[in-house]
Amino acid sequence: MKHRLRYLTALIVNVALPWLAYRLALPHWGHLGALAASALPLLAWMSLDLLRYRHFDALSAMVLVGIVLSILATAAGLASNARQRAIEEPMVSGMIGASFLISLALPRPLVFYLGRSTMSREDHRSVESFERHWRERPTLVAYIRLMTLVWGIGMTGENLLRSLIVWQWADDPRSAIASNVLRYGVYAGLTAWTFWCRRLIKRDALRYPDNAVDQASPLASR
Numbered sequence: 001m002k003h004r005l006r007y008l009t010a011l012i013v014n015v016a017l018p019w020l021a022y023r024l025a026l027p028h029w030g031h032l033g034a035l036a037a038s039a040l041p042l043l044a045w046m047s048l049d050l051l052r053y054r055h056f057d058a059l060s061a062m063v064l065v066g067i068v069l070s071i072l073a074t075a076a077g078l079a080s081n082a083r084q085r086a087i088e089e090p091m092v093s094g095m096i097g098a099s100f101l102i103s104l105a106l107p108r109p110l111v112f113y114l115g116r117s118t119m120s121r122e123d124h125r126s127v128e129s130f131e132r133h134w135r136e137r138p139t140l141v142a143y144i145r146l147m148t149l150v151w152g153i154g155m156t157g158e159n160l161l162r163s164l165i166v167w168q169w170a171d172d173p174r175s176a177i178a179s180n181v182l183r184y185g186v187y188a189g190l191t192a193w194t195f196w197c198r199r200l201i202k203r204d205a206l207r208y209p210d211n212a213v214d215q216a217s218p219l220a221s222r
Helices: 002-053 058-075 082-103 110-122 124-136 138-168 174-205
Strands: none
Touching: 002 058, 058 082, 058 110, 082 110, 082 138, 110 124, 110 138, 124 138, 138 174
């Protein structure tokens, strides 16, 4: 129940509240102002988390980076019309996906920091155990790198396909529907796959004496 509540909270903070803030602000402040408004719930959550728990929420930070990139693209005039704005969102998703792929060249990829961020909210001892499992369990390292690769490819591929749909069939009203169906389909597939991968990680943890740490990926909450 505790983990389900954690995932539900992450879903509300990182998806529902930014979307709601955007929709409420759009009629009054326009696209740029609405994007800025959508960042406010994330900033409030991250500030509260930092002040109360001395914890930096990496997942919220990643979502915030996506919003900031959208704001910069809009402010620079890269999304001055509806067609360009329709392409802007998958482009941001693609940039985040590319950052996942680039992080594979580092000793610790992005999913490692997302997992450690999730653990640190619960207990600093969980972070220490997570670090130890990373050093001692080669299968955990392989799973985390695989999850980083799959999410990177998924988000980058989603960007390319959705951009192609909007660009090639911009005058067709069905292009927006097709783009959204593809987006939700990709994220649903990635989330389902992540839950399956999480079960494999937990099963692998049973082979070790200390299996108290829940190795669930924070990406399962997207």
